[in-house]
Amino acid sequence: MILDLHNHSIKSDDGRARVENYCQWINKRELAIDGFVLTEHRQFDDASDYRKLEDESGLLILKGSEVETDYGHVLLFGVNEDLQHAFDFAAIDLELARVVRESERCGAVAVPCHPGRPNVGLCAHYEARGPVPGVSIVETFNGGSRQGEDEWALAVADQYGYRGVGGSDAHIVSHIGRSATRFEATIRNVDDLVGALRQGDFEALQCK
Amino acid sequence: MQVAGIKKEWVGLEFDTAEFEVTEADIVSFSRAVGETDPRFLDPAHPDFQAPPTFSSRFVSRRVLPEAFPHIGSRGFDAGKAVTCHGPVRAGHRLVAHSKIADVYEKTGRSGPMVFIVHRMDFTNQDGELLSTVDWRMVRQPDLK
Numbered sequence: 001m002i003l004d005l006h007n008h009s010i011k012s013d014d015g016r017a018r019v020e021n022y023c024q025w026i027n028k029r030e031l032a033i034d035g036f037v038l039t040e041h042r043q044f045d046d047a048s049d050y051r052k053l054e055d056e057s058g059l060l061i062l063k064g065s066e067v068e069t070d071y072g073h074v075l076l077f078g079v080n081e082d083l084q085h086a087f088d089f090a091a092i093d094l095e096l097a098r099v100v101r102e103s104e105r106c107g108a109v110a111v112p113c114h115p116g117r118p119n120v121g122l123c124a125h126y127e128a129r130g131p132v133p134g135v136s137i138v139e140t141f142n143g144g145s146r147q148g149e150d151e152w153a154l155a156v157a158d159q160y161g162y163r164g165v166g167g168s169d170a171h172i173v174s175h176i177g178r179s180a181t182r183f184e185a186t187i188r189n190v191d192d193l194v195g196a197l198r199q200g201d202f203e204a205l206q207c208k
Numbered sequence: 209m210q211v212a213g214i215k216k217e218w219v220g221l222e223f224d225t226a227e228f229e230v231t232e233a234d235i236v237s238f239s240r241a242v243g244e245t246d247p248r249f250l251d252p253a254h255p256d257f258q259a260p261p262t263f264s265s266r267f268v269s270r271r272v273l274p275e276a277f278p279h280i281g282s283r284g285f286d287a288g289k290a291v292t293c294h295g296p297v298r299a300g301h302r303l304v305a306h307s308k309i310a311d312v313y314e315k316t317g318r319s320g321p322m323v324f325i326v327h328r329m330d331f332t333n334q335d336g337e338l339l340s341t342v343d344w345r346m347v348r349q350p351d352l353k
Binding site: 013090 | 313
């Protein structure tokens with residue numbers, strides 16, 4: 001099963017894509033993904049209900065978040081009420097160690113994304129300040145990466161023994177499906193996704 | 209510079225009002241400039257002649273930010289405008305635009321920390337009907353130490 005784990009809709013301040021249009025694009029273009037995760041910036045979208053759209057499109061639509069830490073941006077999967085109360089999702093100076101620790105405590109998974117990107121990626125911060133305990137997965141393929149950024153992410157993942165996932169980081173419709181993650185297990189909901197990420201039976205895919 | 213404090217003090221504050229006349233010629237020239245082909249936007253004789261949806265984004269207020277708004281950074285850029293249409297803007301309308309700070313928020317990107325300031329202009333016609341809302345996002349980058 002293939003999921004694109006990193007996408008933004010108009011719920012994000014810089015997102016220009018409606019979720020319906022992502023679905024139309026995937027089906028029209030026959031993209032080889034079975035669903036996607038919406039990881040809105042600095043928030044968790046509690047309000048939206050995509051179940052009808054899932055039924056109509058035949059795609060799995062899950063919700064996560066992308067928060068901002070002292071080691072760069074981090075995807076959160078399995079966001080629940082406990083995690084939403086653990087720290088302020090809107091802050092731009094969260095401590096990565098705390099985000100990882102609280103995610104673990106609340107039954108979620110924290111995944112630093114676009115690690116090779118300047119300022120907002122993990123790699124440069126690791127070089128400057130060393131690794132953060134508890135990180136076990138990073139986004140090794142990001143659809144918005146520039147030349148050399150994914151390569152740096154892969155090198156750091158290799159160095160520290162991290163597993164890699166892929167996500168498009170789409171903000172516009174035509175960017176969905178540029179990177180994704182293949183899971184051995186069948187994913188039906190967020191709990192399945194969290195379980196599969198913890199299990200470790202997945203691989204990052206670059207689809208560009 | 210504390211964004212939370214700036215937000216608390218300035219968001220919601222109306223700081224400017226400006227008036228604009230809408231003419232047939234303005235609508236036609238704007239429509240041509242943005243590549244419209246629909247006669248509703250190009251032909252003043254069309255029974256439903258009106259301005260295209262983004263027309264109100266051409267207007268600017270007299271002030272970009274309120275007087276005494278805090279200095280956030282010397283560097284910055286325009287992050288674009290989002291237009292919400294509530295009703296058609298037509299030739300002969302006398303638009304009144306009320307400007308306020310709709311939001312101030314922070315984020316981090318490739319180039320470092322950024323503060324986004326959202327300048328909102330609500331456009332009403334001479335009858336007080338709300339026709340259009342334009343959110344103009346401006347980015348300021350805090351000065352390097």
